[in-house]
Amino acid sequence: MNFGEKVKCLIKEAELYKTQGLLNESLDIYKNVEVLIEATQNVKNKDRFLAKIAHKIDSLYKQIETELSAPKPPRVSEEAQSVMKEMVAPDEPEAKGSASLASALALAKFGQFDQAIEEFTQLLATESLRTDAAKNILWCWVQQDEAEKALGRLKQWMSGDVLTFDELSGVRVYLEDLIRQAGLDTRVSKDKIHKDLEPESEVDxxxxxxxxxxxxxxxxxxxxxxxxxxxxxxxxxxxxxxxxxxxxxxxxxxxxxxxxxxxxxxxxxxxxxxxxxxxxxxxxxxxxxxxxxxxxxxxxxxxxx
Amino acid sequence: MAILNLKNNEIQCKIVYYGPGRSGKTTNLEFIHKHFTKQVAGKMISIDTHGDRTLFFDFLPMGLGKIKGCDVKAQLYTVPGQVQYRATRELVLKGVDGIVFVADSLKVRREKNMMSLKDLHENLKKMSIDIRRIPLVLQYNKRDLEKQGFPLMPLEKMEHELNRQLKVPSLSASALTGAGVGKTLSQIMKLTLKYLQKEFHWAQDNSS
Missing domain, CATH: 2.40.10.220 (predicted glycosyltransferase like domains)
Structure with a gap:
């Protein structure tokens, strides 16, 4: 196979992979083509040819980058949410026997944070589920890189009577751990948490x-x-x-x-x-x-x- | 885990289409949705990300008629094949009754097939499921691409690399044209129902 035929054949293969959505495979072949052209002497319009291949490579890199950039989970339809809820069985250990907690957890795991927070918030009214629901609300915020919002929510609970003193202590320790594990403690330091969460005194x-x-x-x-x-x-x-x-x-x-x-x-x-x-x-x-x-x-x- | 409702003579099982990204899992479900209209029992739900890649899962409910007086329903799911969606794959696998592993026949995807099968093995292990025990069918997809000049792996080689130890039923297919799609579904349903019968004796209980 002469040079021209070989290049033609490779480009055809690269384009075929592109049609299949196999971008990395297509990129590898275009890179091989580039090396082949560079190494071959007396190629007609060599610079123009190389520029075209470089353009193809650039465009593939951009497409790959777009695919790899983890998109924020989209808010899915109610039907899709129902399927997600069904998928996580109520006998999940963390759900502790509650179907409502399990279904809210399922939404959270699939990144449906707004809806999950709404459902966990409703569960705050149920004494046996209150601490788990509160912890999961904070988890949802931290997962969205919103440690400050998690802190704000806890502060809100501290000034109200949704959670008891004991429950608040547990939830607070959980949030501190969560922030540390998520590596957000450089932005939301322990000192900031302590300062933000310090309750107001009623006495002068x-x-x-x-x-x-x-x-x-x-x-x-x-x-x-x-x-x-x-x-x-x-x-x-x-x-x-x-x-x-x-x-x-x-x-x-x-x-x-x-x-x-x-x-x-x-x-x-x-x-x-x-x-x-x-x-x-x-x-x-x-x-x-x-x-x-x-x-x-x-x-x-x-x-x- | 399958849901057995003996009062209503109904059995519902979960089938998951697993495999590397771009191997044709969603295309399998799309073909079933389009061509098996009598059996399709509801809307197909797909959540795509950029470039038509599955982000969470596809879902297709099916009604497969009566077997020994029992209504058989199946929920078909696909997992996102891309490596970074491992956590989602684990979630979708929960409660699985049968698996179709969709392998990509393209030569360049050889390694991806093996990695994905290994990933399946590990995810099942986490759920204390033995890959050798769960109903499993291998589908060697995209066989039609040979005509378009794509270099494909010979079936014997795929069989040797992916199925040498598992020794499960395998079928060649082209999800785009539909070749082998129905056969794959029917094969996995047979295996799954046989397995569930052995585990729960649902048909026997029902007939008594």
Whole structure:
């Protein structure tokens, strides 16, 4: 086969693959043609020929790029959504026996996030499904690269009464993990999450007496429900700072930023009062005689009169 | 998993068309939709992305008539063949009863066929399904392209490379012209119903 016939044959094959949508295969052949022309001397109109082949190669690259760029999942018809819902059986372990949760999960897995969020939101009203529904709403936002919206939604729940304190704590930990796993923590740092999610206090700084010590029930862990007492080392209005020695490992491990402490008792030189608090900071001391101990900050959210 | 409704004498099974991208899975379903109008029991649902490539799945419900007094219904699905849609393929495979593996006969797609079969094997394994046990039919598609000058793999070679160990029924086909499409469907339905009969004894229960 002479040069002309060989090139013709290769171009025909490349075009055939293109008609089949086999763009990579077509590209490979055009590249072979380019090499063949370049390596052959005395080709008539060589530069023009090469320019034509280069144009073909460019156009194939563009088409491949378009195909590979993962398109945002389109919103599909209601019929297609029904098929998606049917596809994921209600006995999915994560659905915990609920057909409605399973069908919302199916929509989420197929990238039908708006509809899935709508269905999960309805499930917030069902106590047994509430935490799963809330977590899945946040998952949907994070999947769409919208960590800020997830944060906003959690903040909204924190200021309302949709989720209990315990549920909120769990959901919050889940969101922090989710953001970290999705690699979005460079944009939405832990500090930002903590700052954004810190609940407002109902009390003014000047209404709060000096507090010497506090008593509260451990909100989680092995000591959940047990009473703990800490001395206040510094107070700035509603913010109380306590030093927790490093030897008290369990207390340190089981108290985390974002924990709600309900039914706290505050001891002041003039009165004892109760209210609710929130763990707003937990920092390890890195220098000085207290190195290794923890500085814990609790924000007083309200006082029961 | 098949749905058996003994009260209504009905059995519904799920058949998934699997295979590499551009091997002709959607074309198989399109042909069935267009030419098996009596058996087609509803609209074909397709969700395409750029360049007519399947993004999620195609879906075609079929009513295949009565067998031993039982209404047999099948839901045909395709998976997206492109490598990056692995998670979607896993979702679509859930509850599968029978599989048609659509292999591309083009020589240049040889490796893609093998990779896709391996992907199927792995996805089934995740669902604790043995590829040697589930009803499976291999379809060597695009045989008509030889006439247009495309270099194709000889059937014997495809059989050796893809079916040497599996030893499942295989058929040559051209989904575009329809050659072998009906036979493939009928073959997978036979295998699936036989398998379900063995597993659940649905026809026996029904006739008693």
């Amino acid at each position: 700084d000047e209404d709060i007496l000096d507090v010497d010590s506090i008593r509260f029930e451990m909100p989680r862990g092995e000591r959940k429900g047990e009473t703990a007492e800490l001395e206040v080392s510094f107070q700035a209005g509603k913010y109380l700072k306590m030093l927790v020695p490093k030897k008290d490992k369990r207390l340190i491990a089981d108290l985390n930023i974002g924990d709600y402490l309900s039914g706290m008792t505050f001891f002041s030189p003039v009165a004892i009062f109760s209210g609710n608090g929130y763990v707003s900071s937990k920092v390890v001391i890195n220098a000085g005689p207290k190195k290794g101990d923890y500085s814990l900050e609790i924000k007083i959210l309200n006082i029961q009169k």
